[in-house]
Amino acid sequence: MILSNLLQTHASLIGPLSKMAGDWWLPKGASTFSPEVRFLWILFFCITVFFTSLIVVLTVFFSIRYRRTENRQHADPSPDHNTPLEITWTVIPLIIVMVIFALGFKYYMNMNVPPTNTYNIGVKAQKWSWTFTYPNHAVSKTLYLPLNRAVKLSMTSADVLHGFWIPSLSIQKDVVPGRVMTIWLEPTRVGRYELQCAEYCGDGHSLMRSPVIVASPAKFAEYLKAAANIWVHNGKTLPLAQVGRELYSTYGCNGCHTADGSMGTGPTWKNLAGNQVQLANGQTVTADYAYLRQAILYPGRKLVKGYGNIMPDFYNDFAGPGHTRNRRLNAMIWYINSLSNKANSASQPKIPNIPGTKAMSAPAAGKAPAKTTAASGGAKSALPAATVAMGEKLYSTLGCNACHTNNGKPGAGPTWKNLAGYPQALTNGKTEVADYKYIRYMILHPDKKVVKGFAPIMPAIYGAQLGGAANQKKLDAIIWYINSLSDKRGPSTEPPTGK
Numbered sequence: 001m002i003l004s005n006l007l008q009t010h011a012s013l014i015g016p017l018s019k020m021a022g023d024w025w026l027p028k029g030a031s032t033f034s035p036e037v038r039f040l041w042i043l044f045f046c047i048t049v050f051f052t053s054l055i056v057v058l059t060v061f062f063s064i065r066y067r068r069t070e071n072r073q074h075a076d077p078s079p080d081h082n083t084p085l086e087i088t089w090t091v092i093p094l095i096i097v098m099v100i101f102a103l104g105f106k107y108y109m110n111m112n113v114p115p116t117n118t119y120n121i122g123v124k125a126q127k128w129s130w131t132f133t134y135p136n137h138a139v140s141k142t143l144y145l146p147l148n149r150a151v152k153l154s155m156t157s158a159d160v161l162h163g164f165w166i167p168s169l170s171i172q173k174d175v176v177p178g179r180v181m182t183i184w185l186e187p188t189r190v191g192r193y194e195l196q197c198a199e200y201c202g203d204g205h206s207l208m209r210s211p212v213i214v215a216s217p218a219k220f221a222e223y224l225k226a227a228a229n230i231w232v233h234n235g236k237t238l239p240l241a242q243v244g245r246e247l248y249s250t251y252g253c254n255g256c257h258t259a260d261g262s263m264g265t266g267p268t269w270k271n272l273a274g275n276q277v278q279l280a281n282g283q284t285v286t287a288d289y290a291y292l293r294q295a296i297l298y299p300g301r302k303l304v305k306g307y308g309n310i311m312p313d314f315y316n317d318f319a320g321p322g323h324t325r326n327r328r329l330n331a332m333i334w335y336i337n338s339l340s341n342k343a344n345s346a347s348q349p350k351i352p353n354i355p356g357t358k359a360m361s362a363p364a365a366g367k368a369p370a371k372t373t374a375a376s377g378g379a380k381s382a383l384p385a386a387t388v389a390m391g392e393k394l395y396s397t398l399g400c401n402a403c404h405t406n407n408g409k410p411g412a413g414p415t416w417k418n419l420a421g422y423p424q425a426l427t428n429g430k431t432e433v434a435d436y437k438y439i440r441y442m443i444l445h446p447d448k449k450v451v452k453g454f455a456p457i458m459p460a461i462y463g464a465q466l467g468g469a470a471n472q473k474k475l476d477a478i479i480w481y482i483n484s485l486s487d488k489r490g491p492s493t494e495p496p497t498g499k
Contacts, residue, residue: 026038026041026167027167027168028168028189029168029169029170029188029189030168030169030187030188030189030191030193030214031169031170031171031185031186031187031188032185032186032188033107033110033111033169033170033171033185034169034170034188036107036110036170037107037170038170039103040100040103040104040107043100043103044100047096111171111183111184111185112182112183112184114150114152114182114183114184115150115184117150118150118151118152118184119135119146119149119150119151119152120135120151120152120154121133121134121143121151121152121153121154122134122153122154122155123143123153123154123155123156123164123175124155124156124157124158125155125156125157125158125162125164125175125197125208126157126158126159126252126255127159127160127201127202127204127208127255128197128201128202128203128204128205128207128208128252128255129141129208129210129252129255129399129402130143130195130208130210131250131251131252132144132210134224134227134228136224136225136228137228138224138225138227138228139227139247139250139251139328140227140250141210141249141250141401141402142210142211142212142213142223142227142402142403142411142412143195143210143211143212143213144213144215144220144223144224144227145185145187145212145213145214145215145220146187146214146215146216146217146220147187147188147189147190147214147215147216147217147220148186148187148188149186149187149217150184150185150186151184151185151186151187152182152183152184153182153183153184153185154180154181154182155173155175155180155181155182155183156175156176156177156178156179156180156181157175157176157177157178158177159177159201159310160177160201160202161174161175161176161177161199161201162174162175162197162199162201162208163175163197163198163199164181164183164195164197164198165195165196165197165198166193166194166195166196166212167193167194168191168193168194168212169185169187169193169212171183171185172198174198174199187214189214190214190215190216191213191214191455192211192212192213192214192412192454192455192457193211193212193213193214193457194209194210194211194212194457195209195210195211195212196208196209197209204255207398207399209399209402210402211402211403211411211412211413211457213412223410226409226410227409230243230246230247231243231327233407233408233409239334240327240330240331240334240335240349241331241334241335241337241338242335243328243331243334243335244331244332244333244334244335244336244338245335245338246407247328247331247332247335248269248332248335249396249401253269253332254393254396254397255396255397256310256311257269258270258393259339259393260389260390260393262393265307265310266304266307266310266311267304267307269335269336269339270339270340271339271340271341271342272287272292272336272339272340273287273288273292273333273336273337273339273340273342273343273347273348274286274287274288274337274340274342274343274344274346274347275287275340275342277291277304278304278305279302279303279304279305280303280304280305280306280307281302281303285302286346287347288346288347289333289346289347289348289349289350292333292336292347293329293333296329296332296333297329299311330349333347333348333349334348334349383480383483383484384480387476387477387480388477388480388481388484390474390477390481391477391478391479391480391481391482391484392481394474394477394478394481395416395478395481398465400416400478403457403458404416405417406485412454412455412457413451413454413457413458414451414454416481416482416485417485417486418485418486418487418488419434419439419482419485419486420434420435420439420479420482420483420485420486420488420489420493421433421434421435421486421487421488421489421490421492421493422434422486422488424438424451425451425452426449426450426451426452427450427451427452428449428450432449433492434493435492435493436479436492436493436494436495436496439479439482439493440475440479443466443475443478443479444466444467444475446458466478476495479494479495480494480495
C-alpha cells in the first residue's frame with residue numbers, strides 16, 4: 001500500500017526535481033523521457049548525499065565522543081544485539097530500494113515498449129561509426145529525428161559491443177552484435193545534439209560520435225529527401241564514381257580501406273580493380289566486377305592474404321529487391337575502378353541505362369585519377385595534389401565528415417563546399433571571410449567562433465590533435481582540401497607554408 005501511494009504521488013515531484021537537475025547539472029532534456037530520467041537521477045543523488053552525510057557525521061561524532069583519553073583507556077561496554085536498531089536499518093533501506101526498483105522498472109518498460117505507428121529508423125554500429133537507414137532508403141551518418149513524433153530505433157552491431165547514448169535525449173542502450181536491439185523516443189525540442197558510444201570498443205571509441213538533428217516535420221522531410229537523393233546535386237546528375245566516393249565515407253569503408261595506397265586494416269582500394277589479388281588460401285584472382293561485388297557482399301568468402309575476417313557483412317545494405325541498393329553497390333564499384341590504373345570493362349559494373357544515372361569512365365591505364373581543381377572565378381594556382389589527398393584522408397580518418405559535408409548538403413556543421421573565400425555569419429552578429437587565418441582558427445578553437453545556425457558541438461580535441469608545429473603539415477593539408485572544394489579560393493585562403 002505504501003509503495004502504491006508513493007508511485008501515485010511521485011509524479012508531482014518530477015517537474016521541480018527535473019528542473020533542478022537540468023538547471024544545475026544535466027543538459028537540457030529534449031525528449032518525453034527526460035523528466036523521468038532526471039527525477040530518478042536527482043532522487044539517487046539526494047539519497048546518496050543524505051546517507052553519506054549521515055555516516056560521515058556519525059563517524060566523526062563517535063570518533064570524538066569515544067576517543068581514547070587519560071580517563072578512558074578501555075572501550076566502554078556495548079550491547080551485542082539491538083532488535084529495534086536492526087529492524088530499522090533493514091526496513092528503511094528495503095523501502096528505499098523497492099521504491100527505486102518500482103520506479104526504475106516502470107520507466108524501463110516505458111522506454112522499451114514502443115507505441116503503435118512509430119517512425120522506424122535502422123541503426124548500424126561498427127568500429128567506429130554509426131549509419132542510419134530510413135524508410136525512404138536514405139542512408140546517412142547524421143541521425144535525423146522528427147519533432148513530437150515517436151521514433152523506433154532498430155539497432156545492430158557489425159562487430160563488437162557498442163553503446164547508443166544521446167545524453168540530451170535521455171536515451172542509452174547497448175548495441176549487441178548478432179541481435180537487433182530496439183528502443184524508442186519522442187523528441188520534444190528542436191536542436192542539434194550528439195550521439196556517442198557508451199561502451200569502450202577499441203582505439204577509435206572516443207571518436208565514435210554522430211550528430212543528431214531534431215527538426216520540424218517539414219524540415220525533417222527536407223533532410224530525408226536530400227539524404228535519399230544522393231544521385232543528384234544542384235539539379236545535375238552525379239557520376240556514379242562520385243556517388244560511390246560519398247558512400248565510401250557514409251558506410252565507414254574509409255575506416256579500414258584507404259584510397260591512396262597506404263596501409264590500412266583492410267586492403268587499399270588504390271589500384272585494386274583489374275589487378276591481381278593474392279588470397280589467404282593461396283589462390284590468385286583478378287579483381288574484376290564479380291570479385292569486387294562478392295568481396296563487398298560476402299567479405300568472409302575470399303580473404304586477401306595478410307588480412308583477417310573482420311569486415312562487416314554488407315549484404316543487407318546492398319543486395320535485395322529493387323535497383324536502389326544495386327545502384328549503391330555499382331556506385332561503390334565505379335569508385336573503386338576510378339582509383340585503379342588497370343580498370344577495364346571486366347572490372348566495371350554492367351549497369352542498365354537507368355534514368356537519372358550517369359557512369360564515369362575509368363582513368364586510362366597507367367594514370368591516376370586527376371584531382372579536381374577549383375571552378376571558375378579567376379585564374380587559380382595549381383592545387384598540390386598530394387597534399388589535397390592527404391587532407392581528404394584526414395577529413396575521413398579524423399571524423400570531420402560526420403558533421404561537415406563536402407558537397408553542399410546540410411549537416412551538423414557548416415559544409416566545406418564553397419567555404420574558403422566566402423563570408424561566414426557568426427552567432428555574435430559579425431561576418432568574417434573564410435580566409436586561411438579564419439579556417440585555421442575555427443579548427444583549433446571550435447568553441448570561440450560559432451557559425452550562425454549551428455551549435456558549438458565540435459570537440460575541442462581537434463585543437464590538440466592538429467595544433468603545434470609538429471601537426472602543422474596535417475592542419476595545412478586539411479585547409480588545402482577545404483580550398484580544393486571552393487570556387488573562391490585564392491592566396492588569402494591557401495596555407496602560406498610550402499605545398
